[in-house]
Amino acid sequence: xxxxxxxxxxxxxxxxxxxxxxxxxxxxxxxxxxxxxxxxxxxxxxxxxxxxxxxxxxxxxxxxxxxxxxxxxxxxxxxxxxxxxxxxxxxxxxxxxxxxxxxxxxxxxxxxxxxxxxxxxxxxxxxxxxxxxxxxxxxxxxxxxxxxxxxxxxxxxxxxxxxxxxxxxxxxxxxxxxxxxxxxxxxxxxxxxxxxxxxxxxxxxxxxxxxxxxxxxxxxxxxxxxxxxxxxxxxxxxxxxxxxxxxxxxxxxxxxxxxxxxxxxxxxxxxxxxxxxxxxxxxxx
Amino acid sequence: xxxxxxxxxxxxxxxxxxxxxxxxxxxxxxxxxxxxxxxxxxxxxxxxxxxxxxxxxxxxxxxxxxxxxxxxxxxxxxxxxxxxxxxxxxxxxxxxxxxxxxxxxxxxxxxxxxxxxxxxxxxxxxxxxxxxxxxxxxxxxxxxxxxxxxxxxxxxxxxxxxxxxxxxxxxxxxxxxxxxxxxxxxxxxxxxxxxxxxxxxxxxxxxxxxxxxxxxxxxxxxxxxxxxxxxxxxxxxxxxxxxxxxxxxxxxxxxxxxxxxxxxxxxxxxxxxxxxxxxxxxxxxxxxxxxxxxxxxxxxxxxxxxxxxxxxxxxxxxxxxxxxxxxxxxxxxxxxxxxxxxxxxxxxxxxxxxxxxxxxxxxxxxxxxxxxxxxxxxxxxxxxxxxxxxxxxxxxxxxxxxxxxxxxxxxxxxxxxxxxxxxxxxxxxxxxxxxxxxxxxxxxxxxxxxxxxxxxxxxxxxxxxxxxxxxxxxxxxxxxxxxxxxxxxxxxxxxxxxxxxxxxxxxxxxxxxxxxxxxxxxxxxxxxxxxxxxxxxxxxxxxxxxxxxxxxxxxxxxxxxxxxxxxxxxxxxxxxxxxxxxxxxxxxxxxxxxxxxxxxxxxxxxxxxxxxxxxxxxxxxxxxxxxxxxxxxxxxxxxxx
Numbered sequence: 001x002x003x004x005x006x007x008x009x010x011x012x013x014x015x016x017x018x019x020x021x022x023x024x025x026x027x028x029x030x031x032x033x034x035x036x037x038x039x040x041x042x043x044x045x046x047x048x049x050x051x052x053x054x055x056x057x058x059x060x061x062x063x064x065x066x067x068x069x070x071x072x073x074x075x076x077x078x079x080x081x082x083x084x085x086x087x088x089x090x091x092x093x094x095x096x097x098x099x100x101x102x103x104x105x106x107x108x109x110x111x112x113x114x115x116x117x118x119x120x121x122x123x124x125x126x127x128x129x130x131x132x133x134x135x136x137x138x139x140x141x142x143x144x145x146x147x148x149x150x151x152x153x154x155x156x157x158x159x160x161x162x163x164x165x166x167x168x169x170x171x172x173x174x175x176x177x178x179x180x181x182x183x184x185x186x187x188x189x190x191x192x193x194x195x196x197x198x199x200x201x202x203x204x205x206x207x208x209x210x211x212x213x214x215x216x217x218x219x220x221x222x223x224x225x226x227x228x229x230x231x232x233x234x235x236x237x238x239x240x241x242x243x244x245x246x247x248x249x250x251x252x253x254x255x256x257x258x259x260x261x262x263x264x265x266x267x268x269x270x271x272x273x274x275x276x277x278x279x280x281x282x283x284x285x
Numbered sequence: 286x287x288x289x290x291x292x293x294x295x296x297x298x299x300x301x302x303x304x305x306x307x308x309x310x311x312x313x314x315x316x317x318x319x320x321x322x323x324x325x326x327x328x329x330x331x332x333x334x335x336x337x338x339x340x341x342x343x344x345x346x347x348x349x350x351x352x353x354x355x356x357x358x359x360x361x362x363x364x365x366x367x368x369x370x371x372x373x374x375x376x377x378x379x380x381x382x383x384x385x386x387x388x389x390x391x392x393x394x395x396x397x398x399x400x401x402x403x404x405x406x407x408x409x410x411x412x413x414x415x416x417x418x419x420x421x422x423x424x425x426x427x428x429x430x431x432x433x434x435x436x437x438x439x440x441x442x443x444x445x446x447x448x449x450x451x452x453x454x455x456x457x458x459x460x461x462x463x464x465x466x467x468x469x470x471x472x473x474x475x476x477x478x479x480x481x482x483x484x485x486x487x488x489x490x491x492x493x494x495x496x497x498x499x500x501x502x503x504x505x506x507x508x509x510x511x512x513x514x515x516x517x518x519x520x521x522x523x524x525x526x527x528x529x530x531x532x533x534x535x536x537x538x539x540x541x542x543x544x545x546x547x548x549x550x551x552x553x554x555x556x557x558x559x560x561x562x563x564x565x566x567x568x569x570x571x572x573x574x575x576x577x578x579x580x581x582x583x584x585x586x587x588x589x590x591x592x593x594x595x596x597x598x599x600x601x602x603x604x605x606x607x608x609x610x611x612x613x614x615x616x617x618x619x620x621x622x623x624x625x626x627x628x629x630x631x632x633x634x635x636x637x638x639x640x641x642x643x644x645x646x647x648x649x650x651x652x653x654x655x656x657x658x659x660x661x662x663x664x665x666x667x668x669x670x671x672x673x674x675x676x677x678x679x680x681x682x683x684x685x686x687x688x689x690x691x692x693x694x695x696x697x698x699x700x701x702x703x704x705x706x707x708x709x710x711x712x713x714x715x716x717x718x719x720x721x722x723x724x725x726x727x728x729x730x731x732x733x734x735x736x737x738x739x740x741x742x743x744x745x746x747x748x749x750x751x752x753x754x755x756x757x758x759x760x761x762x763x764x765x766x767x768x769x770x771x772x773x774x775x776x777x778x779x780x781x782x783x784x785x786x787x788x789x790x791x792x793x794x795x796x797x798x799x800x801x802x803x804x805x806x807x808x809x810x811x812x813x814x815x816x817x818x819x820x821x822x823x824x825x826x827x828x829x830x831x832x833x834x835x836x837x838x839x840x841x842x843x844x845x846x847x848x849x850x851x852x853x854x855x856x857x858x859x860x861x862x863x864x865x866x867x868x869x870x871x872x873x874x875x876x877x878x879x880x881x882x883x884x885x886x887x888x889x890x891x892x893x894x895x896x897x898x899x900x901x902x903x904x905x906x907x908x909x910x911x912x913x914x915x916x917x918x919x920x921x922x923x924x925x926x
Contacts, residue, residue, distance in 0.1 A: 026917045026924070034913030041905045047795075049876055049895035054904025058682055060689040065892045068696045081916065085923060092924035137926065156379060159454040159540065161598035161618055162560060183926055251907050258914045265921055 001217055004278050005224065011103060011274030012267050017112050018099065023266035025095060027259065029088045036080045044070040056246035093130050097122035099270060100190035103277040118194070125193050128200035133186040137179065144175050184222040184276075185211045191277050215279055225272050229265065236261035310529040310587060311489030311754035314339050315466050322497040322520075323459070323537060328385075328443040328452045334463050336435040338427075342469055345426040349394070349435070350406070350476035351419050354461030357479040358385035358444035358451070362414035364407070365448070368481040368709065376447050385444030385451060389419075389464060393436040397424045409478045409709065417479040419464075437464050446602040448481065450534075456597030460534035460608060461485070468647075468756070477649040480709035482717045484641075484648035487531040489754055497522045498537050505556045505592040506535035507611050529587075529754060530609035531645055536594050544569070548576045551586055557595045560618045564627055568593055568614060571628040574670040575635040579662075582742055583639055583749045591638070593631065605630050607637030623680040625671055633663045643753040651759055652717075653704040653782075657725020658745070664691060664726055688730060688886045694723030699889055700785045705759055727886045728781040731788075734884035735777075735839070736770060744769035780837050781887070789835035790859065790879045791893035792843075797873045800824035827874040832863040835889065844881040847872035874898055 012019060045051045050062050066074070098119025102110040148171035155163045189207035193200065211218045240257055244250035321332035340346050357365035366373050376383065392400045399421050406420045407413060427433045441462050444451040450460040467476025468488050477483060498504055500521050508527025515521050527533065541556040544565045555568055572593060576586060592611040596604045604615030612634035616627040636659040640646075646654035664687025667676040675684030685693075698719040701712040711717035733741040748757070748765035757765075763778045780786050807816040829845055843855040849872050857864045868874065876897040880888060888894065 026920045029920055030913040030917035033916045034909045037912045038902075038905050038909035041909055042900070042902075045892060045905065047896050047900045048892050049878060049897060049901075050892055051904045052897065052901035054908050058684075058908075060678075060683065060685045061692060061891050063683075064689060064693045064696060065890060069890065069892075084916075085920065088920045089923055092920075095924065134926070153379070156599060157454060158599075159456075159597065160560065161558075164598070165618060179926075186926070245907065248903060251903065251910070255910045255914070258917075262914075262917055262921065265918075269921075269925060 001220060001224070004217070004221065004275050007278050008271040008275035011278075012271035015102070015110055015270050015274070018102065018110060018115055019263070019267045019270050021112060021115065022095060022099075022269055023259075023263045025088070025091060026262060026266070029084050033081055033084055036077060040070075040073060040077045041066075044073065093127050094119045094123050096190055096273075097126035097194070099273045100126070100187075100194040100277075103191070103270075103273040122190075122194055125200055125203070126190055129186065129189050129193060129204060132200055132204055133182065133189070137182050140178055140182070141175055144171050144178070147171070180222055180226060181211065181219065184218060187272065187276050188218065188280065191273065191280055195277075195280065210280070210283070215283060218276070218279055221275055221279065222272075225268060225275070229268055232261065232264045232268065236264075312339075312341060313490045313529065314341055314488035315531075316490040317463070317492045317494070317533065319463060319492070319494045319533070320497075321463075321494065323457065323499075325452075325455065325457065325499055325502075325537065328457065330441040330443070330459065330462060332439055332441070332463065334435075334437045334439065336437070336466060337432055338435060338466055339432045340427045340429055340469065342472065343429050344472060345428045346469060347423055347426040348474075349421045349423065349433075350467040350474035351421070352461070352465045352467065352476060352479065353387045353389075353417055353419060354465070354479045355385050355387040355441050355444070355450070356416035358383075358447060359387075359416060360384060360414075362412070363417065364410055364412045364415045364478050364709070365417070365481050367412065369447075373447075376445075380445040380447075383445030383447070383451075385442050386416075387439060387441045387462075387464070389437055389439045391436065391438035392421060394421070394423055395425070395433055395435075399423065407478055408476065409480070409707075412478075415478050418467075418476050420474075435466075439464055446596075446600045448602050449606055450603065451600075453597050453599035453603075455540060456536070456538040456600045458534070458536045458594070458596060458600060458603035458613065460532075460603075460606070463533070465532075470756070475647065475649075477709075480649075482652075482711065482714060483708040484652065485532060486645070486647040486649055486756075489529050489531045489645065492527045492530060492533045493524070494526075494533055494535075495522055495524045496535060499539070501539045502537045503539060503541035503543060503556065504535060504537050505541070505554065505594050505611060507533045507592075507609050508588075509590050527588075527609060530642070532608050534608035534611050536611075536613075538597060540597070541595075546573075548573050549580070549585070550589065551576070552590050554590065554592045555595070556592065558597055561595055561616055564616055564620065567616075567627050568595075568631050571631040571670070572635050575632040575663075575666055578666045578669070579636070579639055582662075583746050584753075586638060587643070588638075591635070605634060607634045607641055609642050610638070612637065621680065623675070623678060625667070625677055625679075628671065629663060629667055629677060632666050633659060636662050636666075639749060639753075644749055645754070645756050646758070647756060648708065650707050651705065652708045653721045653725040654757065654759065654762060656721050657704070658729065660691065660722045660726040661729040662745075664688065664730070688727070688883070691723040691726045691730075692886065694719050695727055695887075696889060699724065699787050703785050704782045724781075724887075730886040731781075731839070731884070732766075732774070732777065734882075734886075736772075740770055741766075784837075786836035787889045788837040788839060788885060788887045789833070789889050789893070790839075790841050790885070791832050791834050791890065792829065792877045792879050792896040793832045793863075793893075794828060794830035795874055795877050795896045795898045797825050797827045797898055800826045800869050822871045824869060824871055825873050827868040827870075829866045829868075829874060829877040830863055831857060831866070831877075831879050833859055833861070834893075837887070839885055839887075841880050841885065842882070843877060843879050845877045846875045848875050 044066055098115040101118030101122050102115050148167050151167045152164055185207045188210050189203040192206050193203035243254045243257060245254050316337045318335040319332055321330050323330050357363045361373055392403060402422050403419050405416055406418050407415045408418060446453050450458055465487060467474045468486055492508060496504060497520050500519050504523055506525045507530060508525040511524040511526050513521060513523045540559055542559055542562050544555040544557060546553040546569050553572060555565055557565055588610045590610050594613045596613055596615060601615055604613050606613045614627060614630045614634060620627060637655060640659040641655040648655060668687045672686050674686055676686050677690045678685035698716040701716040702720050704720055704725060708717060744766045747769035748762055751765050752761060759782060767774055803819060831843055838859050841857050841859045843857060845853045845866060855866055876895060878895040880894055
């Protein structure tokens, strides 16, 4: 596992342009959303002193009035956000396809042009895979939610409130675990489809076998990388709380530090693909 | 001799003190003696009630009116259930066998059996299917000043908890459970039907109640427990006695964990659900903070006991209610320290011991007198004990204090109904809650700032002292406040209590232009006067316009701030629709603020209270940037799926 992780880090470093690409796409969409939100806030606050005081004081009265007097335009902002999310997801399919297609040889650096070429070529199969994986995730999440709700209703006469927490707690843990597993399957399916040129269904079936029975390290790797993500979050958060957000300097530093964190997340994303490819390459034919 | 005299004086003093202690605090018009047996398996109560009612009016009374509150839960045709709308559909689906009801099998007035004479009436609406009020014509009218002895045998089936009373598993909360006489006032009975938004109104009296319950029950009730004995058949009987109260509620649950504490001479009895034991300190701390402040601000709590009941799961509908010497609170197993709902409910419900318990206004007709005043005082105590910022909510940088919490409620429906609307006649529950609770609290907070110092608190104490153990009206409240402050505040109360106008002052213009340089011929004021030399520095003409956007009027302060940091304070009586302030000088206006110190919490829009000449962007960038960061995180997660 250590060797795989080392290879993943090396591979991600050699693909630093891809890391930047993954980060830049998110940043671009976030910027678009920030500009929209800023414009909305600008209009809603209408030259009031709040536009300045928000820097140091998140006054609950401002939030109350934004909701009370501007909820209709806020709904429009949500629509913009939704459109941005959908576009990002559609582009993300290509981005992931590109990553899956360019992590076959961990020791080789990849140019962005090559990345896009492979991403474009793999887009149809990855789109089908995304549809399949998303449908499975939604179906299982819905099943867990419905079961939890039915159980809560069934136990509504329970003399204790704890079953409510037990049921939803279990459902939450189950959904989280299931999500980690299914995302790992999806990643492996993308890489397998890229490596073997097979269809979505076959790739997904193979990935499901690989993650559940083929190589025990697949899930272990996913959990390890998730923990790495958690660690990065802790580092980010512990420093973010020290930054003074009430000054222009502090505010800029805070925004910058946030981007450093997201860059680290992008690095982990690329490293994940490299590591997962590494596992598949090691599998005997 | 001296020793004997001293002993005699002490004896006399003790006798006088005892006599003073025994002296009724109220008129004690309705006095109940009740024997009740609870069947926890069937959720039924079988009881006999003996009511001694005193006719304190100046005329004889020919009929009696009684509330049978529990019949509101008998079916979906009662006024309460009709008003509940969709909520009742959910309740009915989840709890199809949850109906409750009340039936009288014997009704005797001074040895005259009037059972057959009972008739249903519906004084509030045309709902003939509502069964929550009865009228009993009497064989012999009760003369002015006379008393009547009314014996009532009744049974009650408790509903599964929907609103206030009922059962949830082994938890039974038994309120509005006995046939309760209305209030004879001004030559007529005041006895309203039970509505979804209405609470109660009754005369003070003495309650002596014996409750027979299963032997393993933990019982909480109004008043003081006098004795308890085992009946030897798996049941026990507890006797409770309460004086100068106007209702009696009780609760039974074998799972209650009892925590006792004291404040002054008052015994605090906290009945908690097992999973909430870790929150005992939160409730006790809150109730003690409330008792301390109420004692200092208004007067001592006159009863020896306060029982605080934590409803069971599924029984939340019984939570957040007040009864004499007994309150229900509410919490859940997961309750972060920064979410101070248990504290605010505890403080609020304790406050009702004063505003409702002692100052017993008609909750059907003027709910704001108890809910609103109580909400105002609750905010003061919460801010003092847990704030001032973030006293209600303090989670992840979001801080909500008393004023913000009330404004959130008030802005939901600020102008549909006046405070004086009867509780069931509001446009909807949102308007009822917005006006009754939030608007009252805000109008008092505004008045507090208008009067300055602690004049309002002193005035509220005067109102409390003048009207405790009586039934004040809106007019009584206003007159008490006027009396104490020495001011005629009718102009304010007319707009805020009787009207629906909103208060909204805004700075609508902050403009600067170059001041015109002098041109044309100089016309001297006096012969030989030389024209003033042209100023060397550039001069500006600034104008600030403040508008009254709402219909309500209040005097307001305006602060105008200039580029060099200097400030000018202005005052406007706020009567006209707008007022322009002009400044010519070497400085440009930076910004202007109307009501800079937030002395008008009733203002429905704080955001428009200020305006900058050049809009700042740093605050907007900070917030939008933060939102963008979270959005980017979300995109990262979604792309990774």
